[in-house]
Amino acid sequence: MWLASEFHPEPEELPKFYPEGLLYALHYDRGAFTWNLLRHHPVWAADFAIFAEDRLLHQPFSHALNPFKGLPAREEHAGFWQNPFAPETKCIRTPADYIHHRFTKQQNDAEIAKFRQHYSVEGTHVLVDVSAWADCAFDKQQVSDYADGAADNQVEILPIGDFNDSDYHTDAVGSAHVSERAADQILALMKQDGSSPSTAGTSTR
Numbered sequence: 040m041w042l043a044s045e046f047h048p049e050p051e052e053l054p055k056f057y058p059e060g061l062l063y064a065l066h067y068d069r070g071a072f073t074w075n076l077l078r079h080h081p082v083w084a085a086d087f088a089i090f091a092e093d094r095l096l097h098q099p100f101s102h103a104l105n106p107f108k109g110l111p112a113r114e115e116h117a118g119f120w121q122n123p124f125a126p127e128t129k130c131i132r133t134p135a136d137y138i139h140h141r142f143t144k145q146q147n148d149a150e151i152a153k154f155r156q157h158y159s160v161e162g163t164h165v166l167v168d169v170s171a172w173a174d175c176a177f178d179k180q181q182v183s184d185y186a187d188g189a190a191d192n193q194v195e196i197l198p199i200g201d202f203n204d205s206d207y208h209t210d211a212v213g214s215a216h217v218s219e220r221a222a223d224q225i226l227a228l229m230k231q232d233g234s235s236p237s238t239a240g241t242s243t244r
Contacts, residue, residue, distance in 0.1 A: 040168040040169070040170055040217075040221075041167075041168075041169060041170065042169075042170050042207060043169050043170050043171070043172045043179075043182040043183075043186065043194055043207070046147070046169050046182065046185060046186045046189070046190070047142055047147045047150060047151070048150045048151060048153075048154045055080070055082075055083055056076075056080075056083055057086075058086055058087045058089075058090030058091075059090075061077070061083065061087045062087075062090075064076075097131055121210070121211055121214070122203050122204045122208050122210070124203040124204050124210075125203060126199075126200045126201070126202070126203050126210050126212075127173075127199050127200065127202050127203055127204075127206065128199065128200070129175060129199060130173055130175035130176055130177075130199060130206045131205070131206060132176075132205065132206045134177060134178075144184075144185055144189075147185070147189065148188065148189045151167055151189045154167070155167065164228050166191050166221075166224055166225070166228075167189070167190055167191050168190055168191055168192045168221065168224075169182070169186040169190040169192060169194050170207065170217070171194070171195040171196070171197045171201070171209060171213060171216070171217055172194055172195070172196055172197070172207070173196070173197065173198075173199045173201075173202055173206045173207070174196050174197065174198055174199060175199050175206075176206060179194070179196055182194060183196075191224065192220065192224065195216075195217075195220070197209070197213055197216065200212075201213030201216065
């Protein structure tokens with residue numbers, strides 16, 4: 040599943056940890072390994088500092104009212120980590136915050152077709168989904184048109200209250216909705232293959 044505003048395969052190598060990844064790492068390992076990682080990659084550290092400052096400016100109270108509970112919270116939800124923020128009440132991102140598509144729709148459709156072909160081996164089904172989008176996002180129609188015909192699902196427009204971070208990270212309610220839709224897709228493929236949940240791993244991945 041790709042983010043609606045960045046719905047395309049990534050043709051370039053990703054040689055760095057993005058701030059969100061470092062945030063996740065720091066939640067679980069604040070030992071020497073993580074700090075040495077940042078020490079040896081000052082650009083990563085600088086990007087993370089800018090990211091953290093932006094979060095504190097835009098959501099100064101969410102972090103204080105909803106502190107991250109660490110591993111116990113993750114284990115309580117069967118390994119699922121939920122952003123510890125309150126539901127959003129309005130979209131906070133502006134047009135300048137969105138990444139504009141680097142490819143035309145025709146180029147993007149062709150790249151997705153290549154992606155499917157590459158991984159569709161030995162009976163493997165490839166599902167290419169686009170994430171849900173907030174109802175107050177200024178470009179919801181644009182991203183819906185961009186993904187049309189290339190994704191296996193339709194862009195779902197959910198209330199902003201189903202998101203709790205940056206207008207695109209869903210909260211528990213929104214995540215449950217997205218998970219149910221993905222499960223419906225997989226179940227449909229299993230029925231199509233004549234497989235059952237116990238044997239689905241051999242025919243649907």
